[in-house]
Amino acid sequence: MDGEWKRVVVPLLCAAGVSVFLLKWTEQQKVKRKLQRAREKREKELGQAKKAVSCFKIQNAGVDLSSIVTLPLAELSQQIRGGSLQPDAVLHAYMEKALEVNKKLNCATAVLTESLKQLEDIESHKGGLLYGIPISIKDNVDYEGYDSSCGVLTKLDDPAVKDSVVVSVLKKQGAIPFIKTNIPQGLLNYECSNPIYGRTVNPCNLEKTCGGSSGGEGALIAGGGSILGLGTDIGGSIRIPAAFCGICGLKPTNNRISLQGLSSCVKGVKTAMSAVGPLARDVESLALCMRALLCTDMFTLDPTVPPIPFNQQVYESSEPLRIGYYENDGYHQPSPSMSRALRETKELLEKAGHTLIPFNPPRIFTAFHEFVARGGLADGAVTLLNHFKEGPVDPGLQHQVSHWGLPKFMKKMISLLLRPIRRTSGFHTI
Numbered sequence: 521m522d523g524e525w526k527r528v529v530v531p532l533l534c535a536a537g538v539s540v541f542l543l544k545w546t547e548q549q550k551v552k553r554k555l556q557r558a559r560e561k562r563e564k565e566l567g568q569a570k571k572a573v574s575c576f577k578i579q580n581a582g583v584d585l586s587s588i589v590t591l592p593l594a595e596l597s598q599q600i601r602g603g604s605l606q607p608d609a610v611l612h613a614y615m616e617k618a619l620e621v622n623k624k625l626n627c628a629t630a631v632l633t634e635s636l637k638q639l640e641d642i643e644s645h646k647g648g649l650l651y652g653i654p655i656s657i658k659d660n661v662d663y664e665g666y667d668s669s670c671g672v673l674t675k676l677d678d679p680a681v682k683d684s685v686v687v688s689v690l691k692k693q694g695a696i697p698f699i700k701t702n703i704p705q706g707l708l709n710y711e712c713s714n715p716i717y718g719r720t721v722n723p724c725n726l727e728k729t730c731g732g733s734s735g736g737e738g739a740l741i742a743g744g745g746s747i748l749g750l751g752t753d754i755g756g757s758i759r760i761p762a763a764f765c766g767i768c769g770l771k772p773t774n775n776r777i778s779l780q781g782l783s784s785c786v787k788g789v790k791t792a793m794s795a796v797g798p799l800a801r802d803v804e805s806l807a808l809c810m811r812a813l814l815c816t817d818m819f820t821l822d823p824t825v826p827p828i829p830f831n832q833q834v835y836e837s838s839e840p841l842r843i844g845y846y847e848n849d850g851y852h853q854p855s856p857s858m859s860r861a862l863r864e865t866k867e868l869l870e871k872a873g874h875t876l877i878p879f880n881p882p883r884i885f886t887a888f889h890e891f892v893a894r895g896g897l898a899d900g901a902v903t904l905l906n907h908f909k910e911g912p913v914d915p916g917l918q919h920q921v922s923h924w925g926l927p928k929f930m931k932k933m934i935s936l937l938l939r940p941i942r943r944t945s946g947f948h949t950i
């Protein structure tokens with residue numbers, strides 16, 4: 521009897537072991553293939569862009585593309601409008617520069633080769649505020665036919681069915697979105713790395729991060745490969761890469777600019793919402809982008825956006841302003857260099873005649889832990905974690921993902937244990 525039992529169970533156990541191994545191996549192969557497909561797609565687009573630039577250069581030997589990318593946005597726009605520069609030359613000039621910058625910084629997730637087709641009827645947008653201006657968009661901003669990957673495998677091979685409202689409006693204004701830029705996985709980090717497209721680095725120092733989550737934008741624009749870009753920001757995702765890369769960025773009030781057609785790994789969060797905003801080399805360019813976006817087309821395409829146009833009068837006014845500022849929010853510690861920069865800015869503004877008023881932002885602890893962490897993970901992080909199940913987690917996010925994935929009773933226990941020191945630890949909310 522003893523021997524018979526073994527003869528049945530041992531092969532069964534072996535078969536089960538082999539099946540589990542095969543299943544795991546098949547899953548791993550599937551993940552590898554998916555990653556490879558995404559990377560090959562990007563390589564193909566980069567190759568197509570390179571070819572398009574070469575062809576353009578052969579056919580237009582007299583055009584100096586390298587001088588085009590040195591022009592500030594206002595001047596570039598003026599020259600295109602005046603006819604001394606052609607939109608096709610400008611687009612190819614930026615494509616060439618973006619390819620060069622991407623080689624160094626790894627900041628692109630896709631080249632929108634569709635943009636070359638947009639040139640065919642670009643003349644019909646001659647009245648637009650951004651007529652003929654090539655622009656970059658962050659990976660999570662939907663552009664028809666392209667993935668908005670957010671750096672997770674679940675969102676690959678799932679191209680957007682239509683343009684986001686911001687892309688539609690900018691196209692109507694004559695802008696030509698030509699490249700999508702890299703992000704940290706899940707858009708939840710101030711670094712810029714994900715397992716699909718890798719890490720983007722800072723153009724000022726290749727050893728350093730470009731910041732995140734709109735890190736690809738920061739790097740590409742600061743490197744000279746784009747003149748204007750769109751990012752998104754909840755807790756610093758436009759402002760941090762802009763600061764790290766030495767360019768300008770604006771996080772407008774939430775829903776000042778339409779959020780329709782933006783991809784994310786969390787759904788329905790109302791307590792800490794993302795905002796769309798521009799990044800560029802100078803403030804004037806940010807203002808031009810806001811002016812272009814805040815138009816009837818946007819208010820019609822997305823009726824949830826308050827129809828308040830850009831206030832040119834306020835923007836141009838030289839009236840002295842009362843400006844609120846704080847040096848430290850009592851929660852996130854600024855580095856000494858940040859404090860110094862803030863003080864220097866304050867002094868410059870005062871010298872220019874403005875009044876600077878210190879204030880303490882109220883209840884930062886509550887804002888972060890209750891609104892961002894608790895609100896963002898209100899379903900016990902189920903939605904977010906589902907996006908990480910299929911494939912590799914970026915090392916920069918592994919720590920957080922492991923915490924989010926702990927069984928509920930363990931989270932409760934740790935939360936109880938940490939409650940006495942709740943002001944210095946946020947674990948009980950996460």
Ligand SMILES: CCCCCC/C=C\CCCCCCCC(=O)NCCO
Pocket residue numbers: 707708709733752753754755756757758786789792793794795892893895896897
């Ligand atoms: C609203 C989503 C929050 C998910 C909760 C995660 C909990 C803690 C991590 C907070 C990190 C927030 C980083 C936000 C970065 C950012 O601004 N991303 C922009 C996305 O458009």
